[in-house]
Amino acid sequence: MNPETLLEESQKLLNDTLNSSLHSDNPNTFYNTARNDSLKKTLKSSFLENTLTREQRNSLHEEFFAILQKCQSFEDVFDTIAEFDASINEVLCQLRTVRTKDDEFMKWLAKESNVWRLVSALYQYRLSPPPNDVHLGHITEKTVLEILFRNDPHMAECQLIIDWLEQSAADENDRQEKSSIEHFTDKTIMWENTLSQLKNNRELPFSANKQLVSSMEPDAPLKEKKHLHPLDEEDEQRLLKQVFREVRCGRIDIAQKLCLHVGQGLKASILEGWRPFHDPNFDLPAKTNERQSTEGHPNRDLWKLCAWGQAESPMMHRAWRATMGVLCGNLDAALLMCTSWEDILWAHLKVYVDLRVEEEIRANITGRKYVPMPDKYWNQKFDLDKMFQELENCQSASIQAEARQADREIQQHLILDNVTSLVSRLHEAVSRQPNSILIRLAAHLILVFRMFEQSLPSSDLRKKGDDIIKAYIKECTGRGNPYLVAYYVSHLNQLDQNQVYAEYLENVLDPVLREHCLQAAEENRLQIRDITNLVVEKVKQKSSKNKRKTLLPETTEEDLDRINAIDWITFYPEQRTDALWKTNEFVRLFVIQDKLEAAKLALGKISEDTINSLCDGGDLTSHSNKSRNASSIREYLCHKTYLAAEDAFNEWFHYYNSTKPRPLVEIANNAVYSERVLYESRLAQYEEVLAEWTAKLKLYSKTTKSKLYNVLLFPDGGWMVDQFESEESDRQQQMTSLRKSVIPKVVSLLYSLHSTMEEHTDILKIANIVVSEQNQLYKVYSQSELEDLLNKFADSSSELLKHGRKPTGDETRYTHGGKTTRYSRRYRHWA
Known part of the structure; x- marks a missing residue:
């Protein structure tokens, strides 16, 4: 039943139920009607939500497969990663449209998207770093910074990670649709409520213990140690928190616009003071009369010292202290507003980069004396490995738990460029946590690293990578797309290719789908002959393990599975020899079990064309002679x-x-x-x-x-x-x-037929055949069985004598078990 039909049936059932409630003894018609409409809308919304979620879960597997088909060389890898990320975000947008309640699924999709962005950012730089150009112009703070990031790969990677963390925070902020200061006020002047109070010379209402500031200077609350109007204080706190949030998202320009929006130009200018100074006019040709504007803050060092003071001041709001701490390199202050693994990593990296930049600027800019920074600034030491250890040992239990999550550990190993640990962690995560999104992510990470031609240092890691891909193949087998399965199987080693694809084919019963499976195997250059032979062998072994004794030799489902498995080796002419050989094997087993109907079904799989071709000497390969x-x-x-x-x-x-x-x-x-x-x-x-x-x-x-x-x-x-x-x-x-x-059974059938037809003379012909040395049929009998048989023949001789006929046949000797036995024409006496 398709989703639309199911929805219609559900609504019909609901209508019947709800209509019956309208005919109660004391119906509240308005209430019942409204409730019914609400329930119908809820049902439809819930159904569409569940259907969409299920479809989107499945669609990403197909989309990733389609994207990989277009990746033909190393140059296409990063386009492939970008398309992975775009597909995930498209699904996220669709799920947000219906406001699905499957938050866990959406969270995992967001995590997967973040991982792909990190891979793209880091490995584009690692595999194709920019040239180390030497700057020959006028040295400024900005050019020193540019040279540092161009010549120091570690610093460049740190900045890439910062950009990634900020983009991730920006996306999360947009998804959560958090309130903005702009939602609470139009463009206005600073502290308008306080200004109104001061103009009207009035005290604060309902504030017996609070005194209002006497001026509108930006630092009046600090200098006077007095308060703003309560509404302004509330707006101020909201503004400072949002400013930090925008800085956390890497959107300082938006933070400045927010400050200007509420009339706080001073804060907007403070947020500008961190920029390195640069005067482009020194590099202009001598004859040029035009002057270009300078960039950055000419007294950035002085600004930085003041910002440090604000970051250290307990009188300042913690959000502003954190903002200043990030911009001036004060880690303790920067951490005040950090509540997650990403926040803490971002704060550490921001301060580390700031410290390295400051060291480089002060070491390379000559002719100027910089204002000294406090010792605490210079004593901040950073190491990425220790940084992640601190995250794992953080005092916050929630951050500790987050640091041990699979996606965070994957990101950690990517940042540290530890491929060995990454593969091991992926293998552990896939084995321990059967999450379909995580398995898909892990498998495609392995494939991408192989596209990067990242050599794994040991065969053990190669095996772990194959195990991860096999886990993903298992996820894909129930989706009805053999081309998808065959593609991922082709990325395994040769032995695993045969085993895994054979296991998949075992459960494919539809003839049309079987043809597609073989076509998919051809397209992905799998060893079809070895695989199909292995399928037949697996079915045979499985049937042998599950063999159950029955009183009647009836054809079971397991027998039919064996018989149908023969179809796998009848599609290709070059497998005719294999098909006939395996069919004979199954028929032998069926006949031994007296399952003659099953034996006939198995023989029916071999066409006359196959026999004719083999009789003509065709289909001779290295596997046959x-x-x-x-x-x-x-x-x-x-x-x-x-x-x-x-x-x-x-x-x-x-x-x-x-x-x-x-x-x-x-x-x-x-x-x-x-x-x-x-x-x-x-x-x-x-x-x-x-x-x-x-x-x-x-x-x-x-x-x-x-x-x-x-x-x-x-x-x-x-x-x-x-x-x-x-x-x-x-x-x-x-x-x-x-x-x-x-043979004894056939002899018995012949004897029964001749006896029934009273053809006793012909019975004696059977005896001649049995004891004949040409075919030596007597060797299949034991001594006692043979004596019983010949006694029956002797009875037939007696019948002939009764009817006046003479039994015929010469005396014959035969040797059985070292003993010579003879019988006379009448088969009466034995010696």
């Missing part, structure tokens, strides 16, 4: 001969026992004339039908005898006699077992 082909064809013909004989006997037996006309009840001697006439008429009809039945019975008998004798007189050594030495040790044992079970 003429001797093996001849042996396989001979065994196939043995099976066909025996099954045809069984069918013929069953038809004869059924005809003899079920279709024979019933004789008429004899009429009484004193019956009247009319009854005698009627009886004679019916007797004539009966004799006519009986004659017709007898003629047809003889025809059935002749056909059956011919087919049974075909088994006993099978040419070239006899039925199931084979000179080919197969690598399969149990093949000869099975063929010997078949001779010992089938």
Whole structure:
């Protein structure tokens, strides 16, 4: 049932239920109608939400597969990563549209998106770093900074990580749609409520313990140690928190606009003071009369010292202290507003980069004396490894737990460029946490690193990477797309390719889908012949393990699975030899178990074209040879001969026992004339039908005898006699077992047929065949079995003598178990 039909049925059921409530004894019509409409909307919304979530979960697997198909070289890898990220964010947007309640799913998608952005940012730089150009112009703070980031890969990577963290925070902030100061006030002047109070010379209402500032100077609350109007204080706190949030998102320009929006130009200018100074006019040609404006703060060092003081001041709001701490390099202050793993990592990296930049500027800018910074600033030491250890040992339990989450550990190893630990952690996470998003992320990270040609230092890591891909393949197998499965299988090692794809094919039953599976294998250059042979072998082994004894030799589901598995090796002409060989193997097992119907179904998988082609000597490859082909064809013909004989006997037996006309009840001697006439008429009809039945019975008998004798007189050594030495040790044992079970059975059937037809002379012909040295059928009997058989033949001789006929046949000797036995023409006495 498709989603639309299911929705209609659900709404219909709901309508029936709700309509019944409208006809209660005391209905509140308005209330019931409103409630019903609300329930209908809720049902529809919930249904669409669940349907969309389910569809989006599945769509990303297909989209990632389609994206990978377009990646043909190393140059396409980063476009591939960008498309991964775009696909994830498209799904996130769709889920937000319906406001899904599956927050955990959306959180994981956001985490996956962040990982891909980090991979793109770091490895684009690591694999294609910019050239180390030497700056020959005028040295300024800005140019020193540019040279530092260009020549120091570690610093460049730190800045890339900062940019990534800020973009991640910006996306999260936009997703949460947090309130802005602009939502609470139009563009206005600073502290308008305080200004109004001062102009009207009034005290603060409801504030017995608070005194209002006496001026509108920006630092009046600090200097006077007095308060603003309560509404202004509330707006001030809201502004400072949002300013820090925008700085955290890397959007200082937006933070400045917010300050200007509420009339606080001083704060906007303070947020500008961190920028390195640069005067481009020193690098202009001498004849140029135009002057360009300078960039940054010419007294940045003085600004930085003042900002440090504000960051250290307990009188300042913690959000402003954190903002100043980030901009001037005060880690303790910067951490005041950090509440997550990303926040703390960002604060550490911002301060570390600020410290390195300051060191570089003061070491390379000559001709100027910088204002000294406090010792605390210079004593801040940073190391990425220690930084992550501090995150894991953070006093906050929530941050400790976050640091141990799979996505955070993946990001940590990416930042540290520790591929070995990354692969090991991915393997552990996939094994421990069966999350479909995490498995998809891990598998595609492995593929991307292989595209990067990142060599894994050990075979163990290569195996772990394959294990991760196998876990993802398992996720994909139920999605009905063999092309997707085959693509990811092709990224495994050769042995695993065969094993994993064979396991997948085991459960594919639809013939059309099977063709697509093989086509997908071809397109991805999988070893189809080895895989399909392995499928058949796996089905055989699985059936053997699950073998259950039954009283009747009926065809079970497991038998049908075996038979249907043969189809996998009948699609390609070059596999004809394999198909015939495996079919013979299954037929042997079925006949041994007396499952003749299953054996016939299995033989039916082999077409006449296959036999004709093999007889002509075709399809000879390194896996087969003429001797093996001849042996396989001979065994196939043995099976066909025996099954045809069984069918013929069953038809004869059924005809003899079920279709024979019933004789008429004899009429009484004193019956009247009319009854005698009627009886004679019916007797004539009966004799006519009986004659017709007898003629047809003889025809059935002749056909059956011919087919049974075909088994006993099978040419070239006899039925199931084979000179080919197969690598399969149990093949000869099975063929010997078949001779010992089938030949006595066929002899018994022939004896039964001849006895029933009273053809005792022909029974003696069977004896001659059994004891003949040409086929040596007597060897399949034990001593006691052979004596029982020959006693039956002797009984037939007696029957011939009773009817005045002479039994024929010469005395024959045979050797069995080292003992010589002879029988006379009458088969009466034995010595």
